[in-house]
Amino acid sequence: MKYKLVCKKCGETIGSFREWFANDQKCKCGSNYAEVVYPETHYHNLPDYFKGEVKSHFQYFEYLPLEHRENIVSCNEGAIPMERWKHMERTAKEQYGIDCKVYMYRNDLNGGTASFKDVSGSLAASVMKENGVKEYCLASTGNAGTAYATYLAKAGIKFTCFSPNWVDDKTAQTIRQTGQTLVVSKGTYGDAKAECAEFHKQSGVMMSCGNTDPIRVESKRTIVFECLRQMGQLPTVYMQAVAGGTSPIAFEKGFRDIRPDYPQYHMPRMLLVQQDECDPMVTAWEWAKEHNFPVDFEHHYEAKKDCHTRIGILTAANPGNYPIVAPLVRNSGGDFIRVEEASLPRFGLQMKRQTGVLMGPASVVCYAGFYRALEQGLIKQNDVVLLNCGEGSLRSQWFVDEVAKLENK
Ligand SMILES: [Zn+2]
Structure with missing residues (x-):
């Protein structure tokens, strides 16, 4: 075995995914937070895998918890461009006198379903195929459901997605087109999650184990390898719109993995962004800052009672992973940033005019966050900033329409 779960x-030590799955994705102690460890793996050979045409994150097969290549399920995801977005660099220079490089990680160009869930979906389908899983379910507001439906269908694994009542037509249509099952709840995302948990309990069908799912973390951490391949270094600032927080957790795991072989790099400052209509992590962080980060500050947070955000994929009203994510941000010297949801169409239009690309609203939260970070003095001289923007605008017609309305004014 090239890996084990710990x-x-x-x-x-839990062993392989076969044992993990057999034990309902839990350790004996009851915890569902386990990490993949590769006892024999070193990362100094990593640059060998940067050569030639890189089609997907399975380029890093050596560093993924999959034993046999014949189990790979892929639609060319995870080897997407990191583009220099110079108009953002120009603003930093002209308005703030700051020289920095800005890279945009184009998750909208993923081959599966054009979101950052594609790497997770593809690795999950591959690992489940390898370990004999026949059926799976999860609750999703859109991206994860679409990705898992697509990849699990490709692997011949039956999948049921539970969605909130406001799931958009395009998402519903995409999931159903894969031949998988979509159950639309009469209620909120919370209700959909409860229905999914009940289905899991009744049927025994394996269910997503949440934002620290070791499969999601392992797949998403390949962004660290991609930084080395495409940027030739790690960024000094990592930015992302955050709901559950898997991606920052994954970046940190990837960083820890390569660290012994790349002692010259530091963990980038994590600047995590939320929109003001659903910002429980920012609120908790502001409290911690005000109180000078007391011991156990990460356990001081509250679920938002009224979230009226229109960004379905950023509706984690209960920030369950804050106790994991907040210390990561703190230790990295980073910060949490709030942007106004009402300003997003304006930023979307700016992105479209400057680059010809309009990403989805969650991506624009991250994009707007960069400008807020500049205002707040969080971008420093010579920073190398990576924006991990999660999704295209394919399944957010309302946002495309709002931007168009502004454009035609
Ligand atoms: Zn344990």
Whole structure:
């Protein structure tokens, strides 16, 4: 075995995904937070994999928890461009006198379903195929459901997606077109999650184990390898719109993995962005800052009672992973940033005019966050900034329409 799973809570070795799945994705201690460890793997050979045409994150097969290549399920995801977006660099220079490089990680160009869930979906389908999983379910507001439906269908694994009542038509249509099952709840995302949990309990069908799912983390951490391949270095600032927080957790895991072989790099400052209509992590962070980060500050947070955000994929009203994500941000010297949801169409239009690309609203949260970070003095001289923008605008017609309305004014 090239990998093993180790419990993050008690340190117990769990073994392979076969055991993990058989034990309902839990350690003996009851924790569902486990990490993949590769006892024999070193990363100094990583540049060998940068050569030639890189089609997907399975280029890094050596560093993924999959034993046999014949189990790979892929639609060319995870080897997407990191583009220099110079208009953002110009603003930094002209308005703030700051020289920086800005890279945009184009998740909208993923081959599966044009979102950052594609790497997770493809690795999940591959690992499940390898370990004999026949059926899976999860609750999703859109991107994860679409990606898992697509990849699990390709692997011949039956999948049921539970969505909130406001799931958009395009998402519903895409999931159903894969031949998988979509159950639209009469209620909120919270209700959809409860229905999914009940289905899991009744039927025994394996269910997503959340934002620390070791498969999601392992797949998403390949962004660190891609930084080395495409930028030739790690960024000094990592930015992302955050709901659950898997991607920052994954970046940190990837960083820890390569660290012994790349001692010259530091963990980038994490600047995580939320829109003001659903910003429980920012609110909790502001409290911590005000109180000078007391011991256990990461456990001081509250779920938002009224979230009226229109950005379905950024509706984590209960920031369950804040206790994991907040210390990562703190230790990196980073910050949480709030942007106004009402300003997003304006930023979307700016993005479209400057680059010809309009990404989805969650991506624009991150994009707008860069300008807020400049205002707040969070971008420093000579920073190399990476924006991990999660999705295209394919399944957010309302946002495309709002931007168009502004454009035609
Ligand atoms: Zn344990």
